[in-house]
Amino acid sequence: xxxxxxxxxxxxxxxxxxxxxxxxxxxxxxxxxxxxxxxxxxxxxxxxxxxxxxxxxxxxxxxxxxxxxxxxxxxxxxxxxxxxxxxxxxxxxxxxxxxxxxxxxxxxxxxxxxxxxxxxxxxxxxxxxxxxxxxxxxxxxxxxxxxxxxxxxxxx
Amino acid sequence: xxxxxxxxxxxxxxxxxxxxxxxxxxxxxxxxxxxxxxxxxxxxxxxxxxxxxxxxxxxxxxxxxxxxxxxxxxxxxxxxxxxxxxxxxxxxxxxxxxxxxxxxxxxxxxxxxxxxxxxxxxxxxxxxxxxxxxxxxxxxxxxxxxxxxxxxxxxxxxxxxxxxxxxxxxxxxxxxxxxxxxxxxxxxxxxxxxxxxxxxxxxxxxxxxxxxxxxxxxxxxxxxxxxxxxxxxxxxxxxxxxxxxxxxxxxxxxxxxxxxxxxxxxxxxxxxxxxxxxxxxxxxxxxxxxxxxxxxxxxxxxxxxxxxxxxxxxxxxxxxxxxxxxxxxxxxxxxxxxxxxxxxxxxxxxxxxxxxxxxxxxxxxxxxxxxxxxxx
Numbered sequence: 001x002x003x004x005x006x007x008x009x010x011x012x013x014x015x016x017x018x019x020x021x022x023x024x025x026x027x028x029x030x031x032x033x034x035x036x037x038x039x040x041x042x043x044x045x046x047x048x049x050x051x052x053x054x055x056x057x058x059x060x061x062x063x064x065x066x067x068x069x070x071x072x073x074x075x076x077x078x079x080x081x082x083x084x085x086x087x088x089x090x091x092x093x094x095x096x097x098x099x100x101x102x103x104x105x106x107x108x109x110x111x112x113x114x115x116x117x118x119x120x121x122x123x124x125x126x127x128x129x130x131x132x133x134x135x136x137x138x139x140x141x142x143x144x145x146x147x148x149x150x151x152x153x154x155x156x
Numbered sequence: 157x158x159x160x161x162x163x164x165x166x167x168x169x170x171x172x173x174x175x176x177x178x179x180x181x182x183x184x185x186x187x188x189x190x191x192x193x194x195x196x197x198x199x200x201x202x203x204x205x206x207x208x209x210x211x212x213x214x215x216x217x218x219x220x221x222x223x224x225x226x227x228x229x230x231x232x233x234x235x236x237x238x239x240x241x242x243x244x245x246x247x248x249x250x251x252x253x254x255x256x257x258x259x260x261x262x263x264x265x266x267x268x269x270x271x272x273x274x275x276x277x278x279x280x281x282x283x284x285x286x287x288x289x290x291x292x293x294x295x296x297x298x299x300x301x302x303x304x305x306x307x308x309x310x311x312x313x314x315x316x317x318x319x320x321x322x323x324x325x326x327x328x329x330x331x332x333x334x335x336x337x338x339x340x341x342x343x344x345x346x347x348x349x350x351x352x353x354x355x356x357x358x359x360x361x362x363x364x365x366x367x368x369x370x371x372x373x374x375x376x377x378x379x380x381x382x383x384x385x386x387x388x389x390x391x392x393x394x395x396x397x398x399x400x401x402x403x404x405x406x407x408x409x410x411x412x413x414x415x416x417x418x419x420x421x422x423x424x425x426x427x428x429x430x431x432x433x434x435x436x437x438x439x440x441x442x443x444x445x446x447x448x449x450x451x452x453x454x455x456x457x458x459x460x461x462x463x464x465x466x467x468x469x470x471x472x473x474x475x476x477x478x479x480x481x482x483x484x485x486x487x488x489x490x491x492x493x494x495x496x497x498x499x500x501x502x503x504x505x506x507x508x509x510x511x512x513x514x515x516x517x518x519x520x521x522x523x524x525x526x527x528x529x530x531x532x
Contacts, residue, residue: 003357010353011291020298034330036312063223103226103318117312150480155327 027060028121033153037113037123038097039106041138042152043145047083049076050142052090058106058115066099067106093141097126097134106155108115116152118144147153171199174513178207182285182517185527189504189520191401196512201505207499209531213491221247221322221458229316231493232529237263237270237307238471240320247322248476250460257403258447259324264402265337265440266319267469270346273303273431274472274499275426278524279351282423285521288363292354299347302340302352309336322458324450334441346375348430351386353396356427365420369507369519372417378504380499383474384425384524389417395470398504407439419515419522426524454465459486466494473497473524495529 020027039058042049054071056068072091076082106115117123122144128134177188186207192200212231216224225415228243229236241263248255255263278297283292304314311319319326330336355361371381376389386393394411396404412428414421460482468477474496481490500523507523508516 001360003359003362007354007358010350014295020301032309032312032330034310035311036310061223063219063226066405099228101226102197102313103223104312105222105318107224108326119312128183 008042016081019151031119031121033119033151035117035119035123036102036104037118037120038100038102038126038136038140039095040118040123040144040150041093041141042114042116042150043142045148047086049074049084049086050090050138051112052093053086053088053112053114054090054093055088055111057109057111061105061109063101063103063105064101067095068094090138093138095136095141098131099134106116113154116154117151119153120150122143163439163450169194171379176517178204182279183520184525186399187520187530191513191516193513198508198511198513198516201516203352203501203504203506205501205527205530207531208527210528212532213493216491217488221460223384223486224488224491225320226316226318228493229318230405230528231495231532232471232473232476232526233315234526235270235274235472236315236317237266237320238274238469238476239401240317241267242467242469242471242476242478244320245469246465246480247458249458249465249467250480250482251322251458252461253323254451255324256448256451257445259449260402261440261444262325262329262449263320264404265437265444266307266406268437268440269306269337269340269401271472272430272433272437275430276300276303276344276347278426278472279355282521282524283520284360285518288355288361292351293348295354295356299344302343305354306336306340311400321450323454324448328449333394333442335440337437341437344430344434348427348434349509351427356424362420365423365518365522366418367416368419368515369511369522370416371394371503371507375506376417376503379503381474381503381523382499383470383472384412384429384473385422385500385503387412388414388421388425390415395468395475399468401467401469403440403443404436406443407436409436419518422522422524434436445481457486460484468494471496473529474500476529493529493532495532497523497525497529501525524526 042051053068056069059067059069070092071088074086074089076084077087171192171194174191174193177183178186188204190202191198212227216227228239232239247465277297278294280293308314311317373389373391376386389415391412392413397411412425414425433452464481466479469473477494479492480488483489508519
């Protein structure tokens with residue numbers, strides 16, 4: 001009987017504590033800056049074009065082959081009368097978020113700091129009705145960075 | 157089964173085949189077992205595994221060493237740091253990499269924290285198995301959440317960390333790491349106290365678990381069991397003690413052993429191990445040096461000379477071994493994961509035959525299986 005009483009005392013003592021549950025859809029826990037949701041592309045505000053040159057480094061390093069990259073000649077390059085130093089630039093880019101396993105390798109191999117893991121709640125709340133909606137194209141991948149609110153974290 | 161002589165059977169009786177799983181909450185994943193039962197007594201258990209087979213070993217052979225880390229996480233999702241550790245240690249052994257001291261201590265802290273998280277998960281799930289509905293599970297979740305928040309701040313992910321790299325760690329821990337760990341340990345200590353109060357001396361719990369599913373030390377060794385499930389039978393085999401890796405030789409901890417090898421002892425062993433893990437982490441925090449977390453010179457693409465290596469570490473569920481064969485180049489020629497769960501699961505039939513059906517469930521729960529580790 002003593003053990004049972006002790007057991008009940010334990011449960012009773014919990015009543016005095018503060019609740020630890022988070023009222024999730026109404027309350028979003030602040031997430032740490034290192035949080036890794038899904039990768040997205042970054043926007044170069046100085047020249048107004050993506051950082052990504054379409055060099056395929058991330059595509060080759062991806063363990064689950066979730067990326068498809070196509071590059072093109074940069075129409076904004078200096079030789080064409082523009083002000084960009086990027087000879088090549090990204091043309092089309094798809095990342096299949098349904099395949100991505102968020103290993104951070106694409107960020108590590110990127111030579112241009114053009115890709116980062118999304119560390120906002122937007123990167124987590126991605127439920128869709130159709131899996132094909134999780135294949136993100138270039139405008140979708142750039143959208144969040146274009147707003148300028150993204151504080152990406154890249155390990156040095 | 158006791159057959160009273162005065163009502164000798166006059167009719168044919170037939171044993172019942174009862175299918176449990178694969179989609180059953182008390183099988184801890186997708187495990188299926190077919191039990192042959194005579195009334196309430198289990199006469200035979202036939203386990204079926206393979207529902208979660210993803211071919212992680214084979215996948216790792218198609219990709220380089222860094223890419224494989226993510227798959228190692230997924231072979232044991234409840235203690236991913238421990239799984240990563242075995243893998244990166246095997247690669248380091250082959251490649252001859254020297255891991256900096258700070259990285260080793262940090263690895264130790266993270267692995268022990270992950271052991272705590274995994275054992276807490278066991279406490280919760282086991283509580284439900286024995287019939288204490290909900291309460292232990294929520295208690296376990298509370299502290300586990302604190303640990304996962306810490307891991308998220310360190311590695312960026314809550315379960316699939318991909319944080320260890322051959323040679324060290326992917327990046328430095330946050331500046332307030334030690335304070336955060338101490339904070340979490342405080343919560344964990346409270347959690348351990350709660351479990352101790354809730355279950356250990358509870359007469360109902362003891363009646364339900366003591367003497368159930370006992371296995372002798374000799375049998376447990378024969379089945380190749382390891383980890384807390386083996387130590388509960390009284391075998392003081394702990395790889396952290398017998399073959400110290402990382403810095404385990406420099407910290408002081410006890411190897412917890414049980415006496416009877418029954419379900420209750422397996423629970424007690426894990427509870428005590430929680431306390432030992434807390435002790436280890438506290439010592440690590442004291443001794444944590446400053447310094448680099450990666451060797452000075454790391455090649456951009458890690459290549460290993462030909463050779464083979466077997467590395468084992470003490471994961472929460474037992475010996476997690478990696479057998480790695482390399483033919484040179486940047487990817488394994490063969491990778492084999494020696495999972496503790498698979499070996500522990502072999503003893504399931506031995507432990508549950510002759511028990512009640514309800515006890516077979518808690519025997520399964522007490523060896524703390526993770527099906528992703530069994531099937532890989």
